[in-house]
Amino acid sequence: MELRDLYQEVILDHNKRPRNFGVVEGGAQAAGHNPMCGDRVSVSVRMDGDRVAEARFTGNGCAISKASASMMTEAVTGKTLADVQGMFATFQEMVTGRAEADDEKVGKLVVLSGVSEYPSRVKCAMLAWHALVAAIEGASTTVTTEAI
Ligand code: ZN
Secondary structure, eight states, X not given: OOHHHHHHHHHHHHHXXXXXXXXXXXXXXXXXXXXXXXXXXEEEEEEETTEEEEEEEEEEOOHHHHHXXXXXXXXXXXOBHHHHHHHHHHHHHHHTTSSOOOHHHHGGGGGGGGGGGOGGGHHHHXXXXXXXXXHHHHHHHHHHHHHO
16 A cells, blocks of 8 residues: 555545544634635643643534544644644644655654645645644633633
């Protein structure tokens, strides 16, 4: 089996059986919409200090947007906000083709590297990440407010 086919298979599997599909009760939430493709994703997250304790998503969209959201929720669990921001940047560089796909840097998310060949799908792959960062930043704001 070629690497490409394997990647395709993983994407289709996450699309069919998305991981962490649902809502984190009492978590911070942010929604994203990609009008180019019609994808809608809502990400909810619960932080434990500056670490992601739990991340979930709901939504409707193309296979790329769902697989990306599904893989993202798995990848960020247990990571710090700084880790997540780093992963966001590295992932964005990969899907926009500004950096070579490097599984040592992005781990399993490397299966989405093929998106770089389809510029119109970049937003599909990035949608959940934008929503996640918005949700976490919202969570941080809440934490700060409560601290005061
Ligand atoms: Zn899409």
